Amino acid sequence: MAKYALIVAGGSGTRMNNDTPKQFLEILGKPILMHTISRFHLFSPLIKIVLVLPKDEIDYWKHLESQHKFDHDYKIVAGGKTRFQSVKKGLTAIEADADDVAPGMQSTVAIHDGVRPLVAVKTIALSHVEASNNGCAIASVALKDSIREVKPDGGTKAINRDNFRLMQTPQTFRVNAIKAAYEIEETPDLTDDASVFEKAGHAVHLINGSYQNIKITTPEDLAIAKAILDESHK
Template sequence: MKKYAIIVAGGSGTRMGAPMPKQYLEIGGKPILMHTIFRFFEAEPDIQLILVIPEKDFQLWKDLCLQFSFTVPHRLVSGGNSRFQSVRNGLDTLTDLDGLVAIHDGVRPFVNVDVIQESFEVANRKGSAIAVVALKDSIRRLTDDGKSVYQERQYFRLVQTPQTFQIQKIKKAFDVTELHTFTDDATVYEHQGWQVTLIAGNLENIKITTPEDMAYAAYLFNM
């Protein structure tokens, strides 16, 4: 069964306050995106990699690949106006309906190889595999009247990527009108009435969004 990964990196990086979008910033001696792509190549050497970025960034990315001698095979797909549209653009390039596809945030370079491999194994059996981690802090829910209510954290999980699916099912799921409730790929899948399957992610698999995240990422690379 063929395996694909759609790496989505369409952010503008406004919260980072950097001169270029965060996915192209360097950590550990190369741009974040290159670390992310290599994790999937390392986990599944025969994987077909699809990188979804804004079309205006194509030349910048090609220049970076030359600058850093980055040769992991992948193809570029133009992103959309939202993450939903960018993922759908990536899915539209897949014609092998019997395969599996992992959808992953481009700015999560610390995903464990074991998590990637397990996501494909579980999705093959169950239809989907969503990486999550348990909460460590206490949580409270805000009510409409300005109060807060204690919630038992053991009933909640923090959702990460990869989110991996059987291609035929996830393509059908994305063949709908975008809704504001689609916060990730799992919610799009659930919209069809299908239950998602959760797998254990890894705590280091942070989404690099702010300068503080960059500092922590540098620490992780130097551990």
């Protein structure tokens, strides 16, 4: 069945101390977002990509496409005021399959942050297989550092880090199931697609991500991503 990628790129450059939205900042001569899209085409030239951008940034993105001769095939959708609304709008551009398709044969969509340009092809591949079989597949990694819980009274308590995982993207789902999940009411606790899926009544299935699959939000992240990409091109 069909495989989709829904790439959400609605960030600003605030934490980068830059007026340019972070997805448009360049690494090795091209915008971060182009690196991200290319990862999914590297996984499969047949994958159907939906790119969600703020409405007022679409023309600038098309200018960048022309400037960099970036000719990958994908559909552009104008996003909403929040990530929840943007993902929901992106999902409307994806056609759902019949509900009675057998497990392992259902169309799946990988929802991914536009500023995670280092996602491994093997992670994308695994997420689609696991989502088709289990309903969803959420990339995650174990914590490396010790953690403590901060109490309301200002005290702290040591917590077993083995009981926690850091969520990444792609977060991949059967198309029908995630489209239905996004019909619930938006609330502040819905911080990612997995939380939406869970609140809609579904179990969340985790898969192993990668520590290199960083989300670029600060100048330090940008420097790390540049170093990793530069090393991979040697």
